[in-house]
Amino acid sequence: MQGYNVLMIYNKDMDKLLMCKRLRNPYKGLSNLVGGKIEHGETGITAAYRELFEETGISSKDIVLHHLMDFKYYVQKCYVEVYVGKLKHDVAVFGDENELYWSDLNEDFFDMSVFAGEGNIGHMIEQVKMAEGQIFTDHHDD
Known part of the structure; x- marks a missing residue:
């Protein structure tokens, strides 16, 4: 079963969420969270930090990721691990895979004509x- 991750990256004030505009399918043209494939033999959290750095330039020095939830899709034979983090400070994000932007949290993230993931x-x-x-407590333990 192939594993993927999705990364919910909030700015330090928790009022914006890092999104990307998908340049290719699936979900071409829609806004999505960053993330990617968990490689064979890689732990979920290691893959999450790797994908985050590859897609945005944000490193483990900038953020602590917390494992929030998983989605398992038996028909598609895959699962998605969801990680969430809040930046410790402002970071200039960059990525060449998709167009990155910071979204306000007052968007309708359930609108499937704008956002990927069928409401997820x-x-x-x-x-x-x-x-x-x-x-987001200082002594939170994963």
């Missing part, structure tokens, strides 16, 4: 809102 991004944002205090 909206669901994930709501989960972060509900558990923000637990996720």
Whole structure:
């Protein structure tokens, strides 16, 4: 079963979320979170930090990622691990795979004509809102 990750990267004030405009399928032309494939033999968290750096230039010095949830798709034979993090400071992001931008959180992330993931991004944002205090404590343990 192939593994993928999706990375919810918030700015340090927690009022913007890093998104990308997909340049190719799936979801070409739609906005999505950054992420990628978990390589064979790689742990989920290692893959998350690797993909984050490859796609955005954000390193483990800039952010702590927390494993939020997983989605398992039996028909498609894949699973998606979701990680969330809040930047410790402002970081200039860059990536050549997709066009990166910071989205305000007042968007309708359930709008499938704009956002990838069949409403999953909206669901994930709501989960972060509900558990923000637990996720982003200084002594949080993964």
